[in-house]
Amino acid sequence: MSDEEKRAWDRLLGESSKAYHHFCIYRDMGASRSLRQMAGIPGCTSVRRQLNRWSSRWHWVERCQQYDDYLEYQLRAQQEKERREMSKRHAKIAMLGQSILVKGMEELLAKVQNGEHNLAPAELARLMDVSVKVERLARGESTDIHEAVGPGGGPVRLEQQIMIRNIEEKARQAIKESLGLDDRGPTERTETDPEADLPAVPDPVGEGQ
Secondary structure, three states: HHHHOOOOOOOOOOOOOOHHHHHHHHHHOOOOOHHHHHHHHOOOOOOHHHHHHHHHHOOHHHHHHHHHHHHHHHHHHHHHHHHHHHHHHHHHHHHHHHHHHHHHHHHHHHHHHHOOOOOHOOOOHHHHHHHHHHHHHOOOOOOOOOOOOOOOEEEEOOHHHHHHHHHHHHHHHHHHHHOOOOOOOOOOOOOOOOOOOOOOOOOOOOOEE
């Protein structure tokens, strides 16, 4: 190794083997290192006064600071490398999962169109819910209506929630029609329906037609 390639914590020109040996002991003590604590460390054969002279002459403190910075840099570089590898691994897993999901949805759609399978209203609602949440998540939006905010950063008002539910219901109906499902008619409300007591508002999808 040439002088240009040497680092601050390597042995310096003119530094004796014994002085460098004790520097290595001091260096490897870590961030809490001190000359006072060196006396009890195996391998340290010099007294405190000699250690002070070596530390001052060979700049132990400055060299150890550079050594600590180097170790910290190496640690950050390794962590960043592992994060990149993790992201690639997770992306690959996600792509494989999406391929399986798309294939399954295509097979399900073919069965529905051929009349081999009928989707129950609960299945349609679940499909709609998952599809909407996946899209909103991909666009960086909240997946929960209760987490959404209205104008000015305030909570979504009751009227806005009703409008959103109306839009979702229109979308569910569109899915049923595109899949060729029989029209079972509107679902009757029950006393336990959480939307039964909500006031009626104009249909935002039908406005302007």
